[in-house]
Amino acid sequence: MLHLLRHNRSTLVGAVLFGFFVIVITLGRAVYQVNPFAVNTSNKLAPPSITALFGTDLLGRDLVARALLGGAISLYVSVLSVAFSMALGVPLGLVAGYTKGLVDELIMRVMDIILAFPALVLALLIVAVLGIGINNAIIAIGFTGIPVFARIVRGVVLRISELEYVEAARALGFGNLRIMVRHVLPNVRSVIIVQVTLSLAAAILTEAALSFLGLGAPAPLQSLGGIVQEGFPYLQNAWWYAVLPGILVTVAVLGPNFLGDGLRDLLDPRLRG
Amino acid sequence: MKAVEGLSFDVDKDDSLAIVGESGCGKTTVALSILRILRPPGRIISGQALFEGTDLLTMPPSELRRIRGEKIGMIFQQPQAYLNPVLKSGPQIAEVLEIHRGHNHHKAMEETVSLLREVGIPSPEETARRYPFELSGGMAQRVIIAMALACSPSLIIADEPTSALDVTVQAQILETIRKLRERYQTSLVLITHDLSLAAAACAKIIVMYAGRLVEAGDTDAIFKNPKHPYTQLLIASIPRIHSTGELAGIAGSPPNLVNPPTGCRFHPRCPHVMDICKSVDPELTAAEAGHIVACHLHKGV
Numbered sequence: 001m002l003h004l005l006r007h008n009r010s011t012l013v014g015a016v017l018f019g020f021f022v023i024v025i026t027l028g029r030a031v032y033q034v035n036p037f038a039v040n041t042s043n044k045l046a047p048p049s050i051t052a053l054f055g056t057d058l059l060g061r062d063l064v065a066r067a068l069l070g071g072a073i074s075l076y077v078s079v080l081s082v083a084f085s086m087a088l089g090v091p092l093g094l095v096a097g098y099t100k101g102l103v104d105e106l107i108m109r110v111m112d113i114i115l116a117f118p119a120l121v122l123a124l125l126i127v128a129v130l131g132i133g134i135n136n137a138i139i140a141i142g143f144t145g146i147p148v149f150a151r152i153v154r155g156v157v158l159r160i161s162e163l164e165y166v167e168a169a170r171a172l173g174f175g176n177l178r179i180m181v182r183h184v185l186p187n188v189r190s191v192i193i194v195q196v197t198l199s200l201a202a203a204i205l206t207e208a209a210l211s212f213l214g215l216g217a218p219a220p221l222q223s224l225g226g227i228v229q230e231g232f233p234y235l236q237n238a239w240w241y242a243v244l245p246g247i248l249v250t251v252a253v254l255g256p257n258f259l260g261d262g263l264r265d266l267l268d269p270r271l272r273g
Numbered sequence: 274m275k276a277v278e279g280l281s282f283d284v285d286k287d288d289s290l291a292i293v294g295e296s297g298c299g300k301t302t303v304a305l306s307i308l309r310i311l312r313p314p315g316r317i318i319s320g321q322a323l324f325e326g327t328d329l330l331t332m333p334p335s336e337l338r339r340i341r342g343e344k345i346g347m348i349f350q351q352p353q354a355y356l357n358p359v360l361k362s363g364p365q366i367a368e369v370l371e372i373h374r375g376h377n378h379h380k381a382m383e384e385t386v387s388l389l390r391e392v393g394i395p396s397p398e399e400t401a402r403r404y405p406f407e408l409s410g411g412m413a414q415r416v417i418i419a420m421a422l423a424c425s426p427s428l429i430i431a432d433e434p435t436s437a438l439d440v441t442v443q444a445q446i447l448e449t450i451r452k453l454r455e456r457y458q459t460s461l462v463l464i465t466h467d468l469s470l471a472a473a474a475c476a477k478i479i480v481m482y483a484g485r486l487v488e489a490g491d492t493d494a495i496f497k498n499p500k501h502p503y504t505q506l507l508i509a510s511i512p513r514i515h516s517t518g519e520l521a522g523i524a525g526s527p528p529n530l531v532n533p534p535t536g537c538r539f540h541p542r543c544p545h546v547m548d549i550c551k552s553v554d555p556e557l558t559a560a561e562a563g564h565i566v567a568c569h570l571h572k573g574v
Contacts, residue, residue: 162312163354164349164351164354164355165354165355165356165357165358167310167312167349167355168347168349168355168356168417168420169357170310170341171308171310171341171342171347171349172341172342172346172347172369172372172420172421173337173338173339173340173341173342173343173372173373174338174342174368174372175338178372182368183357183360186357186359186360187357187358187359189359
């Protein structure tokens, strides 16, 4: 009982954090009208003040405005990456878990190969091949997230495809494709939702790391990680430049992470039941 | 391990046959094998399943899918488990019509409502909007029956359709099946462990034991003149409403099919066992017209 309550609290915290982040990012630029590209070299590297809550960067641009834009870019890249992972991972897991046998083996071995690489390293590799750019970043990060979805979906599908109502669907003359899509897949929804939140957290982090290494979305539309990279050399005398966007990244990662953990615990016993 | 061996039976149009036996005797395996929905590691090794002249066991899958749900319908034991939990019951029935009859969703849903009414559901439109977990066992089973009968199949295979239901609901469901059979002249293969149920619902009975056919014939003949000791014990174990004293059972338990008994598989539990029973497997012979039995006590008439 206490266990459930403890997890419920962190789920709530996660939901609040992430919700807050998303709302601020999407509505912030309508409310906070400062131009993130407005260069003002007379006011560069200014510490946080009433007029500039996050201070200014090396070209005097307001860091709150930049952070809002950067956050939007981080979110954009991460969400699209997860969508990409899902679009490929879910069908692969579905087919593997339902068909079983050789097809299952083949698909899962390929997934294992992808999983053998740490996400960041693999993303680096892909960006190195495809070139730097926002779309390539999405493809790279998305690619690293495919096996997780495939595995999770496959696990549930393996179990569900043995259940009685799937047998009944076969006895009614439904074809395999229809059974997979209309009868098995809807029962995998809850697992996918949980994984989306967790993958989102991972994607935001990988994106930030990629940008920090200079391989993410290029200037002038850098994500939060890109801003951190810019501010990193000034850590000693203008800490706000790197640290404050960095804290935002942390919030953006922790939020969906807690949310996903809590959702998984909430849904898990029901999944097994 | 052979779950079923040497089994053969016929069902005519508008006929009804009950396959009776204990749990593990292979009767469900037979049912699943007919429509080829047996799951691995189960396999059909040999045999034929002739339906309206064609062998189902060698049919190409696309043809078989047209037979399933359209010419042959199946009803299973636990209705809730055999319905998709995330879809409402109406659309599940409608789907059968959409696939096999090519109806659009609207027309299929209309027909679904009338099907639900036909299977005896009082408020069909409301029930169609319910999820399976919102239905009682009896209602859910009626939904399944509606699904099985949606395309007016010529044969229904019912595997323990009432075993998971209350006795009163059992009677209702049986009555529903009987009425629908009459209306559509559907043949019925009923699989059950309950001999009295078989007698109430079917004109012919076959008795299975440990994967083998041990006795078969008209229901009347089997009950009036049971030849096989197993059948006799089964009939004797049916509780009679006015009897006093202990319930009769059958000593022992069904054999392990991985290592079945030598000779007649029933011999360890048979009250009339002879020496020959332990070494020679009895063949099926005719005890009288239309009544066959596999037992050394009845070697030909």
